[in-house]
Amino acid sequence: MGTPREVLVRVPASSANLGPGFDSLGLALTLYDEVEVTALDTDDVRVEVEGEGAGCVPCDERHLVVRAMRTAWHTTGATEDGTVPAGVSLRCRNAIPHSRGLGSSAAAAVAGAVAACVLAGRDLDAERDTLLQITAGMEGHADNAAASLFGGFVVAWETAGNTAQRFHAVSLEVHRSIRPVALVAGGESLTSTTRGLLPERVPLVDAAFTGSRTALAVLAFTQRPALLMAATEDRLHQGYRRPAYPESADLVDALRARGVPAAISGAGPTVLALTEDGTVPAGIDLTGFTELPLAVDDTGVVVETG
Incomplete structure (x- = not known):
């Protein structure tokens, strides 16, 4: 051939x-x-x-x-x-x-x-x-x-x-019970811009915190999704990038307050919610975002x- x-x-x-x-x-x-x-x-x-x-x-x-x-x-x-x-x-x-x-x-x-x-x-x-x-x-x-x-x-x-x-x-x-939902922001975000907001040094306590959560994420995504809320916590980058996408950061906060593990997707401004049923709880303000239920490929x- x-x-x-x-x-x-x-x-x-x-x-x-x-x-x-x-x-x-x-x-x-x-x-x-x-x-x-x-x-x-x-x-x-x-x-x-x-x-x-x-x-x-x-x-x-x-x-x-x-x-x-x-x-x-x-x-x-x-x-x-x-x-x-x-x-x-x-x-x-x-x-x-x-x-x-x-x-x-x-x-x-x-x-x-x-x-x-x-x-x-x-x-x-x-x-x-x-x-x-x-x-x-x-x-x-x-x-x-x-x-x-x-x-x-x-x-x-x-x-x-x-x-x-x-x-x-x-x-x-990935554990079969995890049902991602992408909440796609209407605006754009450039990786080069958001990386420019990151400090060259972070406090040791924040580095240790984030390292432990990264290790926990491997377990949570593959075996124990009940740990996803703790496993998606971060002190390394999302807080520093908040000025680039305040609406997205607010949405992450709102989802987590309702018990949904959520994080900024990549460099943003899309938010990734890690649900059990592929839906976002009623009452969450999604103005400016498109809800896109997905599965893991x-x-x-x-x-x-x-």
């Missing part, structure tokens, strides 16, 4: 941090972007975008999926032996809101890197770690990228120095070739 000329990539959204797990915890969600990539014999780059981002994102070499494809081909050495197409045509059907804290940029990076490997005739299972390095490298951290790649609840970490593998992640099965990125 020859190298595929067409590939359809379906990649899930993700919620990162989940309270205390800054840059280390992520959750894949059943909200998907689909990217259909066709190899061209010409050197054209054609991009069509439907849904989220249509009319706003570049439709040329600057498109994030295209950039991820180029990065993957360069990283794997595929460009050196002429096994990649001269040009590509992309059709993106996007459901993941942009700049809302649901991992849209990580999903695009995953879609591009995976498509590039398939079109170069590479085995995705064999390229699993390489794909994580490419996509997490583009993001600067691995939580969202790992969740979109592998699905489930991910624990991600980074090694320093001259190690061959910088980013690492493991995927764990336990598969990660899916590929079809043609």
